[in-house]
Amino acid sequence: MQLLQNDYFKNQDLGDIHAKVCAGKRLSFEDGMTLFDCPEPLAIGALANMVRTRMHGDKAFYVINQHINYTNICINGCVFCAYQREEGQNGAFVLNKEEVLAKIDSTALTPREIHIVGGCHPKLPLAYFEDILQAVKEKAPTAILKCFTAVEIAHFAELEETTTKEVLARLKAAGLDMLPGGGAEIFAPEVRKQICPRKSTAQEWLTIHEEAHKLGMKTNGTMLFGHIESRQHRIDHLMQLRESQDRGGGYTCFIPLPFLTENSQLTIEHPLTGLEKLRTIAISRLMLDNIPHIKAYWVMLGVKQAQAALKFGADDFDGTVVEEKIGHEAGATSEQGMTRSELEAMIRGCGCTPVERDGFFNEV
Ligand code: SF4
Structure with a gap:
């Protein structure tokens, strides 16, 4: 054999x-x-599935989680972004603390992970975020708070005229447990210059994640692929993340995010095929030998392709999500949320065993 x-x-x-x-x-x-x-x-x-099986057997993880977006107002104007609005523009919003807490009240299941991200708002002070974290922690004490991308952390530091290290320490004291992986896009400067010139550089993104690791926090990594980048850029991105993990060791999960083309200023000549998405997920599993988990993010992939991804190296199906705005503004056709039994049925449907986890990937 x-x-x-x-x-x-x-x-x-x-x-x-x-x-x-x-x-x-x-x-x-x-x-x-x-x-x-x-x-x-x-x-x-097949190669990626060998590695995934060696690491996790036939387990596929999921989490009872909730996504909350506190604002879509953002000063960065990334050209691929379908989510961002200007202040005062139709559809622009900012949630206050009570509105954030009401979102948690609105779900039937107690979340084990709460994912809070938003745009880089020109005025919201750090105290607003500390207040929200404290209130959410009080309301959902068993949930792991995975909030604010490295890009948001850099923005808070700039507004507050302090260091990113200080921002991380203050947010950690207020209840922050881990950082999500957003904002990484593609690390190559020539790509960032074209798609997100005002956003943090790759070096800043990596430094903030490594600062969080030094403070004892876990983080995730992402890669937005299928826009103007080349396959070389994707491999370079994976290798930079792998080197960062060698230095700090705090990345828990990697999330390959296929670019969705709707409502974006970017015109893509050759949109990703389903097989190219699966190939990129598989190569991520094979290259990132030091990051334990690869996510099949069903919101962006669609449920059927996320199922296939579980056989192409991914081992995590994300979770219930409840309400997702960022991917859906860009044309995601998946549901807004899934129930526990739907998630488990999807995972079983591709021959894997569903395992509920918390935000740190501890089995529950
Ligand atoms: S991707 Fe993020 S930082 Fe860029 S414009 Fe959209 S919300 Fe702002």
């Missing part, structure tokens, strides 16, 4: 990579490009 497998991968010119994967050896940049160039995506999926 092993011999047959070797022959199968050798026939795809993947013999050396297969040997490295079997031996648990790290893949190089060139290996990553070979995986992208291979004409047979199912072979890449």
Whole structure:
């Protein structure tokens, strides 16, 4: 059987990579490009599934969670963003503390993870966020608070005229448990210059995550792919994240996010195919040998493709979500939220065993 497998991968010119994967050896940049160039995506999926099975067996994780977006007003104006509004523009909003708490009241299940992110608002002071974290922690004491991307942290520091380290320490004292992975987009400066020139640089993003790790916080990483970047840019992004993890060790999960084209100023000549999304997820699993979890984010992928991703290296299905605005403004056609039994049925439907987790991936 092993011999047959070797022959199968050798026939795809993947013999050396297969040997490295079997031996648990790290893949190089060139290996990553070979995986992208291979004409047979199912072979890449099979390699990623080997690693995913070695790490997690047939488990697929999910969490009872809730997403809350506190504002869509943002000064950054990233060209790919369908979510952002100007102050005073039709549809612009800012939630106050009571409105945030009311969102938590509105759900039937007690969340184990609350994910709060928003735009970079020109005026909201750090005290607003400390107040919200304290109130949410009081209302949902068993939930892990995963809030504010590194881009928001950098923005808070600029408004407050202080350091990002100080902002992280203050938010941690107010109840922040971990950072989500948003804002990473593609690290290459030539891509950022075109799609998000006002946003934090890759170096700033990585530094803020490593500062959070030093404070004992966990974080996630993301990659927004399928816009103007090349496959080389994707591999470079994964390698920078892998190096950052080698330095700090605090990344829990990586979330490959396919770019959704609706309501965006970016015109994409060749939108991602389903197989290219799955291939990128599989390569993420293979390159990121030091990040434990890869998420199939059903909101952006759609439920059916997220199911397929569980066989292409992903092991996490995210969660109930409840209300999602950012992906849906960009054209996500998935539901707003899912129930526990729907999540479990989706996971079982692709031959995996559903395992409920908390925000830190502890099984519950
Ligand atoms: S992606 Fe984030 S930072 Fe960029 S414009 Fe949208 S909300 Fe603002």
